[in-house]
Amino acid sequence: MFPSAELIIACPRCKELAKVSAGAPGSPEGVIIWSDGFQDAPFNERPPRVTRCGKCLGYFWTDEAQTLGYILRGSTPPPEQAHWADAPAIQPLDESGLMNALAQGLAYSPELELELRVAIWWRGNDIFRTEDAPVGHATSKDAISNMERFIEMMAEGAEDLLLFRAEALRQLGRFQEVEASLQTVWCSDYAPAKNRLLELARSGDRKLRKLFDSPAF
Ligand SMILES: [Zn+2]
Structure with a gap:
């Protein structure tokens, strides 16, 4: 995936579109490694692995969603894909959202x-x-x-x-x-x-x- 591109995916349940940003290229600068193994990496943010559809509210693994294509940042998609630009960015889940995803059988x-x-x-x-x-x-x-x-x-x-x-x-x-x-x-x-x-x-x-x-x- 190009760092300067946004990936357009479809919710596995209801096919609602969403955007996934690749994030900027990584840099070890400013990285904090915590005792639980989590790394705060401000210059290397990765897209969330799990998210929730804004329309049907179903949880899904981001990489299991169908990929429809890319939008290069700063460019206008062709007319037949103009609606891609309006797709909301996928959001990470908090602790209780992840607990719900687990309870609903995502694992x-x-x-x-x-x-x-x-x-x-x-x-x-x-x-x-x-x-x-x-x-x-x-x-x-x-x-x-x-x-x-x-x-x-x-x-x-x-x-x-x-x-x-x-x-x-x-x-x-x-x-x-x-x-x-x-x-x-x-x-x-x-x-x-x-x-x-x-x-x-x-x-x-x-x-x-x-x-x-x-x-x-
Ligand atoms: Zn959905």
């Missing part, structure tokens, strides 16, 4: 369920992405049961999933399990994150924290 495989559950966790954590967040971790029943569910699902997971798992355990205050979850994370790329999570868990810290202020490259 039809374990991989998609994990992706959706991690996204729910990230959006719930967004309110703690400030220096002086008073609590720093989820306290609602729904957010906690979501974390408990993906912790269970990730028990035999790959090393990147074990890092997510360890962080969720830390935020729940299950510090001994953090150590156990990280025991089989050996990849040297993950060593700085692993060591930081262990350090936080050993000091009894449950708050969402910055892992690094800039990427490690």
